[in-house]
Amino acid sequence: MSSRKRIFNLLRTINIASCQCPAHSHRGNVQVLNSTPLKDYAFEIKCSTIRYGLGVTREVGMDLVNLGAKNVCVMTDQNVVSLSPMKAVLDSLVKNGINYSVYDNVRVEPTDTSFKHAIDFAKQGMFDSYVAVGGGSVMDTCKAANLFACDPEAEFLDYVNLPIGKGKPVTVPLKPMIAIPTTSGTGSETTGMSIFDYEEIKAKTGISHTALRPLLALIDPLHTLSVPQTVANYSGFDIFCHALESFTAIPYNERSPAPENPALRPVYQGSNPISDVWARFCLQCLNKYFARSVYNADDLEARSTMHLAATMAGVGIGNAGVHICHGLAYPIAGNVKNFVPKDYGTEPIVPHGLAVVLTAPSVFRFTAASDPDKHLEAASILGADILGKKREDAGKVLSDTILMFMDRMKIENGLSAIGYTTQDIPQLVRGALPQHRLLKIAPVPQSEEDLSKILEDSLTLY
Numbered sequence: 104m105s106s107r108k109r110i111f112n113l114l115r116t117i118n119i120a121s122c123q124c125p126a127h128s129h130r131g132n133v134q135v136l137n138s139t140p141l142k143d144y145a146f147e148i149k150c151s152t153i154r155y156g157l158g159v160t161r162e163v164g165m166d167l168v169n170l171g172a173k174n175v176c177v178m179t180d181q182n183v184v185s186l187s188p189m190k191a192v193l194d195s196l197v198k199n200g201i202n203y204s205v206y207d208n209v210r211v212e213p214t215d216t217s218f219k220h221a222i223d224f225a226k227q228g229m230f231d232s233y234v235a236v237g238g239g240s241v242m243d244t245c246k247a248a249n250l251f252a253c254d255p256e257a258e259f260l261d262y263v264n265l266p267i268g269k270g271k272p273v274t275v276p277l278k279p280m281i282a283i284p285t286t287s288g289t290g291s292e293t294t295g296m297s298i299f300d301y302e303e304i305k306a307k308t309g310i311s312h313t314a315l316r317p318l319l320a321l322i323d324p325l326h327t328l329s330v331p332q333t334v335a336n337y338s339g340f341d342i343f344c345h346a347l348e349s350f351t352a353i354p355y356n357e358r359s360p361a362p363e364n365p366a367l368r369p370v371y372q373g374s375n376p377i378s379d380v381w382a383r384f385c386l387q388c389l390n391k392y393f394a395r396s397v398y399n400a401d402d403l404e405a406r407s408t409m410h411l412a413a414t415m416a417g418v419g420i421g422n423a424g425v426h427i428c429h430g431l432a433y434p435i436a437g438n439v440k441n442f443v444p445k446d447y448g449t450e451p452i453v454p455h456g457l458a459v460v461l462t463a464p465s466v467f468r469f470t471a472a473s474d475p476d477k478h479l480e481a482a483s484i485l486g487a488d489i490l491g492k493k494r495e496d497a498g499k500v501l502s503d504t505i506l507m508f509m510d511r512m513k514i515e516n517g518l519s520a521i522g523y524t525t526q527d528i529p530q531l532v533r534g535a536l537p538q539h540r541l542l543k544i545a546p547v548p549q550s551e552e553d554l555s556k557i558l559e560d561s562l563t564l565y
């Protein structure tokens with residue numbers, strides 16, 4: 104008999120032999136689980152090592168020496184390569200005698216093609232460590248390059264999330280990666296996610312595994328001082344939705360199925376008391392500093408706090424997850440028409456933060472009934488007066504609060520303002536449906552009609 108089975112039998116014998124009277128019923132209630140419970144009953148928090156401080160980038164060369172790095176790949180994009188964050192990194196590498204190669208061809212809002220380009224570079228370079236200097240686009244590209252360089256025989260779709268790819272778990276050891284975010288938004292420096300636009304299906308998807316998490320995140324607020332207003336604005340709304348979605352996600356112990364092995368517990372586990380702490384902190388920061396950080400580029404206090412909030416929200420989403428706003432954002436970005444935002448280059452793109460927030464007012468009206476108190480609490484932390492508000496008004500209260508922020512930050516007036524019409528909605532719904540990983544984390548299940556209605560309501564907002 105296996106030892107596991109012996110233990111179950113033993114516990115069962117004790118259980119049966121126990122006194123069943125009400126006075127001692129606790130002894131008779133030993134719960135013996137010999138099969139995996141239907142719903143999960145545990146959550147765990149994983150996160151990169153985070154080091155935060157003004158000017159902390161100067162330490163990266165020493166970190167690489169400490170790691171024994173001899174051949175480092177520094178990844179960035181064509182814009183950041185000539186800005187001060189990159190200069191600070193290279194100065195530190197030179198000072199510490201680190202041998203490095205720069206890949207500066209990361210695409211803003213990366214695609215499978217741009218990922219493959221970076222992967223080829225990584226495979227050829229035989230690097231022993233990686234440093235990503237940039238926003239989510241750079242960090243995500245670097246994670247994928249590291250993964251495929253460490254498993255050169257793997258097919259691209261092997262590791263991509265189900266059902267688009269094969270969702271293979273990462274079992275090969277990856278090289279150490281240091282992430283140095285230069286935007287305040289994605290939180291990618293702490294997460295095991297790498298997101299790209301899969302051109303064939305015109306929707307984003309990604310690779311999601313804890314092994315992709317950077318070893319170290321250097322959070323240096325000095326890098327935010329060069330972030331243009333539009334980028335600060337849209338990436339701020341990414342933090343905004345990370346906090347709101349992870350806070351309102353299905354509770355971890357309502358998610359099913361429970362994993363048969365802890366190694367199989369998904370990255371996105373649902374809301375839990377620890378992620379909630381991060382989310383509440385972020386909402387407080389957004390209330391106090393979001394507008395200041397966007398409209399005053401030299402407000403170091405506001406920009407520093409938003410930079411920290413992005414990382415904290417990253418820890419929240421990296422464990423609790425995000426749901427409908429992000430699930431819908433992937434086809435909204437993937438089907439981009441001709442929207443060319445300021446400060447993002449010359450190609451049409453829907454920046455991630457904009458893609459997520461455009462449906463947020465409608466999404467939270469839809470989810471509020473799942474937990475009205477939590478939706479009211481979120482609105483209250485964001486500054487709404489909830490005194491005397493009824494639980495049945497929670498959706499409207501939170502939605503109005505979000506709209507107030509969007510209006511204050513001059514966000515485009517709904518999906519129609521970036522070129523979508525009612526005719527596009529079926530295509531957007533089709534693009535969202537494969538985002539199982541996200542939609543399942545929502546606190547309420549959604550039908551195709553529900554998603555269509557959310558999108559329809561998001562065409563015009565004000």
Ligand SMILES: NC(=O)c1ccc[n+]([C@@H]2O[C@H](COP(=O)([O-])OP(=O)(O)OC[C@H]3O[C@@H](n4cnc5c(N)ncnc54)[C@H](O)[C@@H]3O)[C@@H](O)[C@H]2O)c1
Pocket residue numbers: 180181182183186188211212213237238239240241243285286287288289290291294295296297298299307326327328329330331334338341446447448455456
């Ligand atoms: N992996 C994750 O956990 C995760 C989470 C959310 C979003 N994402 C992904 O991240 C990507 C978006 O990343 P992002 O919002 O950080 O923006 P980004 O990396 O796409 O950069 C946006 C623009 O800002 C510029 N920029 C970056 N830092 C700058 C600085 N300090 N000064 C001046 N300009 C600067 C870039 O060159 C680019 O033009 C999307 O692909 C999105 O899907 C990933």
Ligand SMILES: [Fe+2]
Pocket residue numbers: 289341345429455459
């Ligand atoms: Fe996001």
